[in-house]
Amino acid sequence: MTVLVINSGSSSLKYAVVKPDSGKFLADGIVEQIGSAQMPDHDAALRAAFDELAAQGLHLDTLGLVAVGHRVVHGGKAFYRPTLVDEGLIAELDKWAPLAPLHNPPAVQGIEVARKLLPDLPHIAVFDTAFFHNLPAAAATYAIDHDLAERWHIRRYGFHGTSHQYVSQQAAAFLDRPYESVNQIVLHLGNGASASAIAGGRPVDTSMGLTPMEGLVMGTRSGDIDPGILMYLYRAAGMSVADIDTMLNRNSGVYGVGGENDFRKLRERIESGDETSQLAYDVYIHRLRKYVGGYLAVLGRTDVISFTAGVGENDPGVRRDAMAGLTGLGIKIDDALNAERSSEVRRISAPDSPVTVLVVPTNEELAIAQACAALV
Ligand code: ADP
Numbered sequence: 001m002t003v004l005v006i007n008s009g010s011s012s013l014k015y016a017v018v019k020p021d022s023g024k025f026l027a028d029g030i031v032e033q034i035g036s037a038q039m040p041d042h043d044a045a046l047r048a049a050f051d052e053l054a055a056q057g058l059h060l061d062t063l064g065l066v067a068v069g070h071r072v073v074h075g076g077k078a079f080y081r082p083t084l085v086d087e088g089l090i091a092e093l094d095k096w097a098p099l100a101p102l103h104n105p106p107a108v109q110g111i112e113v114a115r116k117l118l119p120d121l122p123h124i125a126v127f128d129t130a131f132f133h134n135l136p137a138a139a140a141t142y143a144i145d146h147d148l149a150e151r152w153h154i155r156r157y158g159f160h161g162t163s164h165q166y167v168s169q170q171a172a173a174f175l176d177r178p179y180e181s182v183n184q185i186v187l188h189l190g191n192g193a194s195a196s197a198i199a200g201g202r203p204v205d206t207s208m209g210l211t212p213m214e215g216l217v218m219g220t221r222s223g224d225i226d227p228g229i230l231m232y233l234y235r236a237a238g239m240s241v242a243d244i245d246t247m248l249n250r251n252s253g254v255y256g257v258g259g260e261n262d263f264r265k266l267r268e269r270i271e272s273g274d275e276t277s278q279l280a281y282d283v284y285i286h287r288l289r290k291y292v293g294g295y296l297a298v299l300g301r302t303d304v305i306s307f308t309a310g311v312g313e314n315d316p317g318v319r320r321d322a323m324a325g326l327t328g329l330g331i332k333i334d335d336a337l338n339a340e341r342s343s344e345v346r347r348i349s350a351p352d353s354p355v356t357v358l359v360v361p362t363n364e365e366l367a368i369a370q371a372c373a374a375l376v
Helices: 042-053 089-096 105-118 147-153 161-174 228-235 241-250 251-258 264-273 273-298 309-314 316-323 335-339 366-376
Strands: 002-008 014-018 024-031 065-073 123-127 181-188 194-199 202-206 304-308 356-359
Touching: 002 042, 002 105, 002 366, 014 042, 014 366, 024 042, 024 089, 024 366, 042 105, 042 335, 065 366, 089 105, 105 123, 123 161, 123 194, 123 366, 161 181, 161 194, 161 202, 161 304, 161 366, 181 273, 194 273, 251 273, 251 366, 264 273, 264 309, 273 316, 304 309, 304 316, 309 316, 316 335, 316 356
Parallel strands: 002 065, 065 123, 181 304, 304 356
Antiparallel strands: 002 014, 014 024, 181 194, 194 202
């Protein structure tokens, strides 16, 4: 049994052929530069992905495919469980597009071309919001006009849920403890970044909100800002809503402050003495530490903190600086363990650290494939 997993973004389409039972990847890849002359649209991208699979000797009709799993960022109010795609669902995803303008429209395009090219397989949408659907009301509710919030379905939805769930399960397994007995903080630090607090297997808070813009400083997104800034830019700087949206999504975060969003290059610039890169990094770390501190208080007792995604898995400096000076809170990193490179789950805290700190590689494709297999 295999599942084809598709993560369709605005300019790239990631795919993987996964055996959900063993966790084995038969193939995975990415088609980039969608919207260019060579790769005009998602239809061309998916055909290119199939050509690449065929070139590796993988033919879709002989792979034992049971489903196509699609990563979808926002399912709005109604959709959060893995859901079989039909016309009704597509209409609903279109409806929620304004809440995830960077993510939902390309996901729908990916779903539509995949359904056209693979019409005989069930297509299943797996939502980034699912894990956080039952956040406690105190964490999910924004302190704004209650009727307005109800009418417009404004609440904290949370994103990267597939990753937070997968990583927290891996962390509990690594500690050899039942999932329901562990209190955890998960720090998903990629280009997008989010934190979550999970008490005994139940998510109790997360940093992203109605949209994937809130919370941590990200590659190109601001995370938390004073909402007054938006009105000020609108009134005083004459920026349109679209201008402000673009600024917050694409021209903010470490890129907005320091001019670079890849942490490898950001660090090179810092080492060569570039002050704005240093400032961008300091702002990023400061925000991260505030969230860790906040979630330690939300949880009361924390057993494990896990770092994951591109930055979290690969940048020992970010992990060191995020956790520095927290021995008073029970957190002590071992510098030698932190510096080791590996693709396995690993401990980076000192043996006598009351809070265990781990690096846990995320695997959203496997989690999506497993969710699809469970549904079919
Ligand atoms: P996405 O949110 O696009 O899925 P990823 O989780 O793949 O992002 O993370 C991508 C980011 O990870 C890159 O922009 C870069 O900042 C960071 N990154 C990747 N490899 C390394 C590395 N070896 N050292 C430091 N940062 C890295």
